[in-house]
Amino acid sequence: MKYRSGDILGKPEGRFNRSVFKSAGFSEEDLAxxxxxxxxxxxxxxxxxxxxxxxxxxxxxxxxxxxxxxxxxxxxxxxxxxxxxxxxxxxxxxxxxxxxxxxxxxxxxxxxxxxxxxxxxxxxxxxxxxxxxxxxxxxxxxxxxxxxGGIEFDGRKSDLTTMSEALGMLKSQKIGETAYAQLEELCGPxxxxxxxxxxxxxxxxxxxxxxxxxxxxxxxxxxxxxxxxxxxxxxxxxxxxxxxxxxxxxxxxxxxxxxxxxxxxxxxxxxxxxxxxxxxxxxxxxxxxxxxxxxxxxxxxxxxxxxxxxxxxxxxxxxxxxxxxxxxxxxxxxxxxxxxxxxxxxxxxxxxxxYTFRYPQDGNVITTLDKPFSKQKGLAILRGNLAPDTAVTKPAAIDARMHTFSGAARVLDCEEAAEEAILSGCITAGDVVVIRYEGPKGGPGMREMYKAMKYLYGMGLAKKTALITDGRFSGTNNGCFVGHISPEAAEGGPLAIVQDGDAITVDIPAGQLQLHLSEQEIKARLARWRRPEPKFKSGYLGVYSKLASSAAKGAIVKI
Known part of the structure; x- marks a missing residue:
């Protein structure tokens, strides 16, 4: 059989290439x-x-x-x-x-x-x-x-992300330093x-x-x-x-x-x-x-x-x-x-x-089509005036009572600012935390808002607030969250013109993410908006921030 490698290893033209491989220890038999x-x-x-x-x-x-x-x-x-x-x-x-x-x-x-x-x-x-x-x-x-899994904590086996949830609990005095330090040793065994x-x-x-x-x-x-x-x-x-x-x-x-x-x-x-x-x-x-x-x-x-x-x-x-x-x-x-x-x-x-199954079926983990855990979608694509090109959420990780949530925007322009606001007690029940300029170009790199969500959980706000972003989330996040908002803020998407106090609604059953402003007001704000300077102008991130496509297109490097 003729192999692809024969293109460079075939005799006699491939003698040089064969000698290179043999210099690395390959034998005549290997090259056949x-x-x-x-x-x-x-x-x-x-x-x-x-x-x-x-x-x-x-x-x-x-x-x-x-x-x-x-x-x-x-x-x-x-x-x-x-x-x-x-x-x-x-x-x-x-x-x-x-x-x-x-x-x-x-x-x-x-x-x-x-x-x-x-x-x-x-x-x-x-x-x-x-x-x-x-x-x-x-x-x-x-x-x-x-x-x-690690040691049991908060009603389930712990994992590495439990540390972030525990930090919120430590800050809100739900656990002490000793329990927090012990968790560090035992959550990732x-x-x-x-x-x-x-x-x-x-x-x-x-x-x-x-x-x-x-x-x-x-x-x-x-x-x-x-x-x-x-x-x-x-x-x-x-x-x-x-x-x-x-x-x-x-x-x-x-x-x-x-x-x-x-x-x-x-x-x-x-x-x-x-x-x-x-x-x-x-x-x-x-x-x-x-x-x-x-x-x-x-x-x-x-x-x-x-x-x-x-x-x-x-x-x-x-x-x-x-x-x-x-x-x-x-x-x-x-x-x-x-x-x-x-x-x-x-x-x-x-x-x-x-396929041979080696362990018995466990209906607590995997059930059947006729008796599903939920008939609602595990993931959902949202659209609306805040996400003209789509956004993504995960109903499977969101309490059913939070599938529709309306609140007042609390706007932060980067992940670090959001984390500081949460841990310092600036976020309260009813807020929609908006983290923007974290998309593929604006981040750059579309960072995960993982810690922000974990801190909300630890502060007891996971079921009392929502978080929306042009960044991403970790698969371990829960609470009410929407990510991948496209177009992103750095590209002039509507997320860029949201202000503190604006009313926002996340409606997963209806597939909607809405900013409660008139179309005229949105257009007026967008007309006043100016594109920010890129955070990185050199190195690989400088290149990526110029070439990355939107989240709706996979955030691929597109030349």
């Missing part, structure tokens, strides 16, 4: 095999990636066993958690496009035949999926798995992606739902031996894909993306998945408008059948033991396109028929 890359985001900074070195060793074993040669290389991977609440968060979303670009460069420069993508966290997963779609070669994504259903685990689940991971791969905990066995199976599977010439663009089709959206809605996943699935779709030239219409349309007919943290006390280990994504897809298979091909080389329906 399909050349499989492992794009490994292992590092010592991110708990979600700390186990990827050993996982990669098992992937290598599988590749060798199946007759492939391994070419492993490193990929950057920054931690959203560490970056929260300071200038580092500006870099997190922009890192997604760098990751896609880096993988493209390595694959094309070295003419790899296939690629295994190893990653776990928020922007690494979508960046890798973007690269797979762009490169159109055989590819499989393998996550490192979620961490286990193992490596792995965070133990809640945030963006990291959501995107791992989306990869599995669209057929880019082996069945069951998304939620096996990082410290389980099954995670290593999945590594070996993935190594074998990528060689089979290369030999069968099944490329990523044959798997990541529009129909496969619709399957992922169905799973997103059914599980109440992170709002950030809207941003990232749209970015993956853009690599396949699927219009952003078509994707936004799909989120809206599919949300109307996909009930929520999963309840996990932040929507309930159950964490990712509970979700895994309840059957994970295979159980979800089996439960909603009548809503899916089950003919889509996957990385197993089989269709969705064949995978479901072959």
């Amino acid at each position: 095999r399909p050349l499989i890359g492992i794009a490994n985001s292992w590092n010592e900074l991110v708990p979600g990636h700390a186990n990827l070195r050993i996982v990669a060793e098992h992937v290598r074993k599988g590749i060798h066993r199946a007759g492939g040669a391994v070419a492993e290389f490193g990929v950057i991977g920054a931690c959203d958690g560490t970056a929260q609440g300071h200038a580092g968060m500006h870099y997190i979303l922009p890192s997604r496009d760098l990751i896609a670009n880096d993988i493209e460069v390595m694959v094309e420069a070295h003419r790899l035949d296939g690629i295994v993508l190893l990653g776990s966290c928020d922007k690494i997963v979508p960046g890798m999926l973007m690269a797979a779609a762009r490169l159109k070669i055989p590819a499989i994504f393998l996550p490192g798995g979620p961490m286990l 193992t490596c792995g992606s965070c133990a809640f259903y945030g963006t990291a685990n959501t995107m791992c689940c989306m990869a599995e739902a669209m057929g880019m991971s082996l069945p069951g791969a998304a939620l096996v905990p990082a410290v389980y031996a099954d995670r290593l066995r999945l590594g070996e199976q993935t190594g074998q599977a990528i060689v089979a894909l290369v030999n069968r010439r099944i490329s990523a663009d044959q798997i990541i089709t529009y129909q496969a993306l619709e399957n992922a959206i169905r799973v997103l809605m059914a599980t109440g996943g992170s709002t950030n998945a809207v941003l990232h699935l749209s970015a993956v779709a853009a690599e396949l030239n699927i219009p952003a408008e078509k994707m936004m219409a799909a989120y809206d349309r599919l949300s109307q007919s996909t009930p929520q059948i999963v309840k996990v943290n932040p929507a309930s006390k159950y964490d990712m280990e509970d979700f895994f033991r309840a059957g994970g994504i295979p159980r979800v897809m089996q439960a909603i298979r009548s809503l899916l396109d089950t003919g889509c091909i996957t990385v197993t080389g089989k269709t969705v329906i064949q995978n479901l028929q072959d």
Whole structure:
């Protein structure tokens, strides 16, 4: 069989290239095999990636066993958690496009035949999926798995984000310093992606739902031996894909993306998945408008059948033991396109028929279509005079009594100002906290308003206030929140002209985000508005702030 790598390694023209590979330790036998890359985001900074070195060793074993040669290389991977609440968060979303670009460069420069993508966290997963779609070669994504939950706190197993909730409780004197310090030691007991259903685990689940991971791969905990066995199976599977010439663009089709959206809605996943699935779709030239219409349309007919943290006390280990994504897809298979091909080389329906569930069903975590936890959408797309190009919210994480909320605007022009206002007691019941100039261009980088929401929770205001922003949220946030408001304030969207005291209504059932001003007043204020100077004028953030598209288009770097 002629492999892609043969373009540069074929004799006699490839003698020079062969000598370069042999200088790196490859043998004659290696160079006769399909050349499989492992794009490994292992590092010592991110708990979600700390186990990827050993996982990669098992992937290598599988590749060798199946007759492939391994070419492993490193990929950057920054931690959203560490970056929260300071200038580092500006870099997190922009890192997604760098990751896609880096993988493209390595694959094309070295003419790899296939690629295994190893990653776990928020922007690494979508960046890798973007690269797979762009490169159109055989590819499989393998996550490192979620961490286990921590000590019980506030009625449920804790996780890393519990620290931010606890800070609000400390400030309001609900807990003391001793309990706060103890929580630091015990809320994150193992490596792995965070133990809640945030963006990291959501995107791992989306990869599995669209057929880019082996069945069951998304939620096996990082410290389980099954995670290593999945590594070996993935190594074998990528060689089979290369030999069968099944490329990523044959798997990541529009129909496969619709399957992922169905799973997103059914599980109440992170709002950030809207941003990232749209970015993956853009690599396949699927219009952003078509994707936004799909989120809206599919949300109307996909009930929520999963309840996990932040929507309930159950964490990712509970979700895994309840059957994970295979159980979800089996439960909603009548809503899916089950003919889509996957990385197993089989269709969705064949995978479901072959899958063996190793733990009993748990109706507290995953229920059925005829008895859903909620018939309302897990995620919702809002429009209105504050969001002409759409905004995103997550009804699955919002108390039903807060699905409609009206209040007076309390306007802050950056994340730090909002956090200070909350912790100093300047936000009161009935306020709609407006955080603007945090969009893709204005942030830049569309930072998460994670801490602001956690502080509201800790201050006892989560069910008494709303928060709206052109920035993003963590998948672990709850309360009444709306993000991804487009156009963003820095682009002259209506959010830019909101003033303290303006009346705002969030109406999720009606799909509306409204500023209660006349059209004439909005136009008059916009006419007086002046675009602010960019916060960064040099370096990668300077480039990103010039080239980033709106949230409604996936916040991709568009030249």
